Amino acid sequence: MSQNPFSLWVYLSQSPLLWLTVTLLTYAVADAVSLATHRHPLANPVLHSMWIIGVFLLATGTSYTTYFGGAQFVHFLLGPATVALAVPLYENRKVVMAAILPMLAALAVGSVTAVASVVLLAEAFGLPRGVVLSLTPKSVTAGVAMGISESLHADPSLTAVAVVLTGIMGAITVTPLMNRVGITDFRARGFAVGIAAHGIGTARAFQVDAVAGVFAGIAMSLNALVTSLLVPLAVTLLVR
Amino acid sequence: MIASLSLILLCQLAGEAFVRGLGLPMPGPVVGLALLLLLLLARDRFDILACGPLQGGGVENASRGLLAHLSLLFVPAGVGVVQQLGLIAQYGVAIAAVLAISVVVTLLATVATFLVASRLLARGGGEP
Numbered sequence: 001m002s003q004n005p006f007s008l009w010v011y012l013s014q015s016p017l018l019w020l021t022v023t024l025l026t027y028a029v030a031d032a033v034s035l036a037t038h039r040h041p042l043a044n045p046v047l048h049s050m051w052i053i054g055v056f057l058l059a060t061g062t063s064y065t066t067y068f069g070g071a072q073f074v075h076f077l078l079g080p081a082t083v084a085l086a087v088p089l090y091e092n093r094k095v096v097m098a099a100i101l102p103m104l105a106a107l108a109v110g111s112v113t114a115v116a117s118v119v120l121l122a123e124a125f126g127l128p129r130g131v132v133l134s135l136t137p138k139s140v141t142a143g144v145a146m147g148i149s150e151s152l153h154a155d156p157s158l159t160a161v162a163v164v165l166t167g168i169m170g171a172i173t174v175t176p177l178m179n180r181v182g183i184t185d186f187r188a189r190g191f192a193v194g195i196a197a198h199g200i201g202t203a204r205a206f207q208v209d210a211v212a213g214v215f216a217g218i219a220m221s222l223n224a225l226v227t228s229l230l231v232p233l234a235v236t237l238l239v240r
Numbered sequence: 241m242i243a244s245l246s247l248i249l250l251c252q253l254a255g256e257a258f259v260r261g262l263g264l265p266m267p268g269p270v271v272g273l274a275l276l277l278l279l280l281l282a283r284d285r286f287d288i289l290a291c292g293p294l295q296g297g298g299v300e301n302a303s304r305g306l307l308a309h310l311s312l313l314f315v316p317a318g319v320g321v322v323q324q325l326g327l328i329a330q331y332g333v334a335i336a337a338v339l340a341i342s343v344v345v346t347l348l349a350t351v352a353t354f355l356v357a358s359r360l361l362a363r364g365g366g367e368p
Contacts, residue, residue, distance in 0.1 A: 071319065
């Protein structure tokens with residue numbers, strides 16, 4: 001016991017091991033709580049993992065760069081998980097083909113609404129141009145949105161936060177909102193949450209209904225495609 | 241398991257190479273998704289493809305494993321909020337309001353379009 005505890009902390013806090021463990025452990029606890037509350041919308045595991053880890057980083061004076069050194073292994077899997085969406089799409093190809101036209105119509109309207117509404121609202125609220133640009137791709141999955149943000153010379157880290165917040169808000173509101181409006185078609189509900197709230201919405205849809213999850217996954221991947229083409233156009237037309 | 245994960249990564253890699261090579265403004269993993277879907281569909285038609293991860297539910301199980309905890313994968317990006325505390329103190333309320341209104345509007349517009357379109361098509365298909 002010649003080493004003092006502080007030097008042990010200095011060593012561990014710089015290693016990827018600690019931050020990867022913190023990420024997985026916090027999420028495992030948040031997910032267990034979500035399961036114990038029967039997947040209550042407000043017990044969203046991403047929301048609670050985010051602030052718990054955030055507070056822990058601030059309390060220990062750890063930089064985000066150090067944290068990301070460990071958490072990048074989880075972040076990397078966003079790409080392969082996008083590819084993996086091919087499997088639910090393949091397994092439900094008959095359901096999908098039967099609804100292909102409503103899906104394409106909803107995709108066109110939904111992706112334009114997502115981009116146009118955020119630009120117009122952000123301008124109405126008087127947010128500075130850099131923030132408006134960073135918020136624009138918020139309805140697509142994190143990796144894709146950060147790429148779009150980079151190509152606009154906006155701030156990809158602010159975009160990532162906007163993406164995650166949008167996903168959480170969509171995941172929390174979708175079930176109460178759809179029940180209130182009286183929509184019982186789980187294909188439509190899933191598709192809407194996939195367009196509005198990407199992977200976090202899709203994860204929520206899979207918790208509620210398998211068909212909803214499949215449609216959310218399809219919507220999310222189609223939206224990633226459409227939004228990356230749509231955002232440069234919207235920025236030219238709508239941003240002052 | 242390893243072969244299945246390799247196949248998924250290979251699809252992503254091919255997608256990235258395709259997108260970067262041609263300078264297309266779309267994300268590489270989305271092209272990877274299309275590629276894996278084509279492989280799965282082709283396997284049902286051509287027996288010769290039904291080997292390795294494409295047989296016995298290999299790639300299907302690996303994909304289900306990845307998708308089972310999809311929301312975990314967003315945690316590292318979300319924790320990035322600690323870098324934006326100054327901005328959030330200044331504009332946090334406006335940003336939250338903009339995102340919340342936008343997400344509700346998008347949900348309603350999408351779900352309404354889907355239902356109206358499927359009803360119109362059902363009616364059109366019912367007529368002789």
